[in-house]
Amino acid sequence: MDGIAGLAGWKWLFLLEGLPVTVLGVVGLWVLTDRPGGTPWLTEEEQQAVRARLSSERRERESVTS
Numbered sequence: 001m002d003g004i005a006g007l008a009g010w011k012w013l014f015l016l017e018g019l020p021v022t023v024l025g026v027v028g029l030w031v032l033t034d035r036p037g038g039t040p041w042l043t044e045e046e047q048q049a050v051r052a053r054l055s056s057e058r059r060e061r062e063s064v065t066s
Helices: 009-031 044-065
Strands: none
Touching: none
8 A cells, every 4th residue: 555645555554553443432432331320231230239339439539538
């Protein structure tokens, strides 16, 4: 691909290697949620376990900083 569109071969290599990662990152912004309640792939029991773990970590951090 050396010389296509005026780019050297090594520049094409960087573009082609970076394209899948960039697409995956953008897709991840829409697919991944920041709360356990909005995750369709977790069961209700798993969501409750994640919520309990997060709240215990919050309490632990608050007690250490106080």
